Amino acid sequence: MTAAAATTGASTPHSDGDRLLDVRNMQTRFHVMDGVVPAVDGVSFTLDRGRTLGIVGESGSGKSVTALTIMRLLDIPPAEIGAGSEAWFDGRDLLALSESEMRKVRGKDIAMIFQEPLTSLNPVFTVGAQIAEQVQTHLHVRAREAWSRVVEMLRLVGIPSPERRAKQYPHELSGGMRQRVMIAMALSCEPKLLIADEPTTALDVTVQAQILELLKTIQQRTGSALIMITHDLGVIAETVDDVIVMYAGQVVEQGSVADVLLEPRMPYTMGLIESIPTVEKRGGRLSAISGVVPSPFHLPPACRFEPRCPYAWDTCRDRMPDLSVTRDAERHARCHLHVAGAASRLEAAVSQHRQNMRVGRQLTDSV
Amino acid sequence: MMKFVTRRVLQAIPVLLGVTVVVYAILLAAPGGPEAKFAQNPRITQAQKDSFRKAWGLDQPIPIQYGRWMGILNPSGEGLGVLIGPAGLPNFLPTPLSGATNGVLHGDFGYSIDSGEPVSNRIIRAALPTFILAGTALVLWIVVAIVLGVYAAIHRYSLFDQGATVFAYVGYAMPTFWLGIMLIFAFSGPGLNILPAGGMTETRISPPFGSPEYWVYFGSNTPQALGDIAKHLVLPVITLVVVNIAGDSRFVRASMLESLGQDYVRTARAKGLPARTVNFKHALRNALLPVVTNIGLEIPFLFTGAIVTETIFSWPGIGKLTIDATRDFDYPILMGVLLVTSVMVVLANLLADILYGVIDPRIKY
Ligand SMILES: Nc1ncnc2c1ncn2[C@@H]1O[C@H](COP(=O)(O)OP(=O)(O)OP(=O)(O)O)[C@@H](O)[C@H]1O
Ligand code: SF4
Ligand SMILES: [Mg+2]
Numbered sequence: 061m062t063a064a065a066a067t068t069g070a071s072t073p074h075s076d077g078d079r080l081l082d083v084r085n086m087q088t089r090f091h092v093m094d095g096v097v098p099a100v101d102g103v104s105f106t107l108d109r110g111r112t113l114g115i116v117g118e119s120g121s122g123k124s125v126t127a128l129t130i131m132r133l134l135d136i137p138p139a140e141i142g143a144g145s146e147a148w149f150d151g152r153d154l155l156a157l158s159e160s161e162m163r164k165v166r167g168k169d170i171a172m173i174f175q176e177p178l179t180s181l182n183p184v185f186t187v188g189a190q191i192a193e194q195v196q197t198h199l200h201v202r203a204r205e206a207w208s209r210v211v212e213m214l215r216l217v218g219i220p221s222p223e224r225r226a227k228q229y230p231h232e233l234s235g236g237m238r239q240r241v242m243i244a245m246a247l248s249c250e251p252k253l254l255i256a257d258e259p260t261t262a263l264d265v266t267v268q269a270q271i272l273e274l275l276k277t278i279q280q281r282t283g284s285a286l287i288m289i290t291h292d293l294g295v296i297a298e299t300v301d302d303v304i305v306m307y308a309g310q311v312v313e314q315g316s317v318a319d320v321l322l323e324p325r326m327p328y329t330m331g332l333i334e335s336i337p338t339v340e341k342r343g344g345r346l347s348a349i350s351g352v353v354p355s356p357f358h359l360p361p362a363c364r365f366e367p368r369c370p371y372a373w374d375t376c377r378d379r380m381p382d383l384s385v386t387r388d389a390e391r392h393a394r395c396h397l398h399v400a401g402a403a404s405r406l407e408a409a410v411s412q413h414r415q416n417m418r419v420g421r422q423l424t425d426s427v
Numbered sequence: 428m429m430k431f432v433t434r435r436v437l438q439a440i441p442v443l444l445g446v447t448v449v450v451y452a453i454l455l456a457a458p459g460g461p462e463a464k465f466a467q468n469p470r471i472t473q474a475q476k477d478s479f480r481k482a483w484g485l486d487q488p489i490p491i492q493y494g495r496w497m498g499i500l501n502p503s504g505e506g507l508g509v510l511i512g513p514a515g516l517p518n519f520l521p522t523p524l525s526g527a528t529n530g531v532l533h534g535d536f537g538y539s540i541d542s543g544e545p546v547s548n549r550i551i552r553a554a555l556p557t558f559i560l561a562g563t564a565l566v567l568w569i570v571v572a573i574v575l576g577v578y579a580a581i582h583r584y585s586l587f588d589q590g591a592t593v594f595a596y597v598g599y600a601m602p603t604f605w606l607g608i609m610l611i612f613a614f615s616g617p618g619l620n621i622l623p624a625g626g627m628t629e630t631r632i633s634p635p636f637g638s639p640e641y642w643v644y645f646g647s648n649t650p651q652a653l654g655d656i657a658k659h660l661v662l663p664v665i666t667l668v669v670v671n672i673a674g675d676s677r678f679v680r681a682s683m684l685e686s687l688g689q690d691y692v693r694t695a696r697a698k699g700l701p702a703r704t705v706n707f708k709h710a711l712r713n714a715l716l717p718v719v720t721n722i723g724l725e726i727p728f729l730f731t732g733a734i735v736t737e738t739i740f741s742w743p744g745i746g747k748l749t750i751d752a753t754r755d756f757d758y759p760i761l762m763g764v765l766l767v768t769s770v771m772v773v774l775a776n777l778l779a780d781i782l783y784g785v786i787d788p789r790i791k792y
Binding site: 131133163164165172176179180185193194198229231242245 | 690691694695696698699701704713716786787788789
């Protein structure tokens with residue numbers, strides 16, 4: 061009952077005691093000059109308390125918009141949230157809350173960490189003041205108590221001499237230090253859910269590992285749930301229990317991280333995994349997915365991956381595949397390879413993938 | 428911080444020196460020269476002209492003229508002694524040390540050709556009216572521009588924002604002289620004669636502004652005197668603020684919009700802060716950084732005022748003094764005004780720099 065699952069026809073899972081987040085058929089569109097961008101198109105997933113979920117996908121696949129829709133941080137307009145969209149959090153549909161109720165959720169129950177720690181912190185206030193502000197807003201404590209909480213949080217995220225650092229401005233800290241500040245800020249009110257949108261992308265490689273490690277240990281210690289958004293499957297492999305793969309605004313595969321990474325059941329996921337550079341693949345051919353992400357204004361009419369898919373056939377151009385249970389039952393894939401009559405095609409795809417991966421066991425070893 | 432200020436002040440000195448050279452050169456290059464006033468006058472004899480030239484030092488080489496005007500050279504010195512002031516120290520030093528009183532460095536801008544008064548007296552007398560008019564206008568337009576710009580940015584594309592945009596375009600495009608004349612026509616014309624068309628005080632009831640008698644009158648009738656000035660201020664202030672509100676509110680709006688689009692504003696919202704705090708603390712604080720610099724640069728306006736507006740409304744300020752001096756070929760006055768203005772601009776830049784350093788923690792000294 062812990063795996064991210066359940067889409068079509070599930071019974072009221074939000075009443076379940078373990079269930080923290082239940083996103084159903086979420087649709088977010090942007091009205092722009094050239095038309096309408098269906099940035100998130102019918103995304104559904106669930107997350108249980110204390111669990112970690114990864115969202116992966118290429119740039120523009122709708123990962124950030126998914127998170128920002130849950131947080132209700134998009135400006136409406138130009139954004140528009142589809143009528144049937146729901147995001148049940150702790151028994152309440154976030155998308156139906158009033159703005160003032162939602163404000164009490166943000167920063168308190170759900171906290172978010174962004175990609176660029178420098179620009180995400182206000183340059184004209186000290187980092188301590190920026191954390192204290194959040195603590196005072198939600199915990200209604202006095203300035204003095206808020207400040208000791210600030211110092212305590214900075215210490216928790218491994219910032220040396222936190223009393224001094226709290227009084228510094230963002231530009232006086234290093235990149236990794238700033239991201240630690242962001243993490244301290246996000247965790248300051250003990251959120252039930254932490255959303256990290258590419259938290260390490262802007263950092264040096266060595267710092268990336270430290271920040272991931274920090275996120276993981278803190279998540280385990282505080283027991284909050286975590287959504288890790290990234291385009292880096294390596295990060296996913298190291299940090300999360302379950303994963304959803306997004307392509308052109310849709311979820312195309314979901315399941316436990318081991319299942320999805322070791323035995324992908326959808327050609328796009330396979331391609332993503334094959335394109336990871338590993339030590340053993342060095343010098344060999346790196347199989348990037350051919351073609352480009354489709355323009356949001358000219359999406360393929362049926363399967364959105366069809367123009368780039370090496371296994372596509374007629375059916376793929378006729379009907380859009382549903383996100384349905386695969387034969388493994390534990391996970392879902394949006395691909396016609398899983399319909400009854402396509403068993404041999406699926407077999408071919410899977411064995412081709414195995415062959416492509418033989419050259420690189422690096423990633424799978426780390427799972 | 429102190430080091431930064433000191434360094435910037437020291438850097439300003441060569442700039443200021445350069446400014447004096449340029450001011451001097453400009454007026455040297457201008458047609459006519461100080462003698463233009465009576466060049467065409469047949470009753471002035473050549474001997475009189477020569478003695479005028481000698482009295483004004485116009486018979487000297489140009490560098491000497493400049494040196495005397497600046498107060499670096501002692502006009503009564505001989506040979507290299509021109510560099511030494513009456514007290515035996517270099518002439519350019521302050522009066523208590525050098526004993527020198529001539530030249531710009533010692534506060535001596537020469538004498539008005541027209542009235543024979545010291546230029547500094549004329550400038551000081553005109554500065555107060557300009558300060559009153561420009562100061563009122565500046566404070567008003569900055570406050571209105573900030574409120575307007577910030578509100579328009581927060582409610583982008585709203586009816587209010589669109590209205591503000593239309594106002595800005597119209598206000599910016601409207602010529603000042605035309606607006607001034609229209610205002611006089613509307614409020615001081617034969618129809619709705621409720622505001623004075625010009626001047627700074629009602630001369631039928633009070634002595635001319637700035638005269639010793641005026642201050643006696645002011646002391647015993649303060650409320651009436653202030654009310655009288657306020658009434659005279661209305662139309663010129665409106666004339667001045669419209670175009671400036673139009674420009675500056677756009678500037679504030681753009682700056683605020685940029686702030687509102689920054690990542691840290693998204694962070695502030697993600698923290699669950701009320702919209703008020705997000706807008707007026709996180710976004711506004713950053714949006715005001717360039718605005719403050721801009722205000723710093725507008726400060727010379729307090730001295731220079733607005734020539735056109737002062738002329739239309741016969742406001743007895745620096746603008747009018749400049750126009751009158753130009754008409755009368757009163758070169759010492761023009762040089763004085765030009766020099767003080769340039770110094771103000773340099774100092775305002777310096778102030779803006781320092782101010783920016785104070786309010787933006789990212790500026791390193
Ligand atoms: N404010 C916006 N206005 C218009 N379109 C937007 C806006 N924000 C996102 N989009 C569009 O929505 C789509 C999904 O964007 P999103 O930022 O969610 O991608 P992503 O998966 O997070 O990619 P990345 O890895 O680059 O962060 C993109 O096509 C993007 O251009
Ligand atoms: S549905 Fe067809 S085109 Fe789409 S991913 Fe599956 S096999 Fe490829
Ligand atoms: Mg993103």
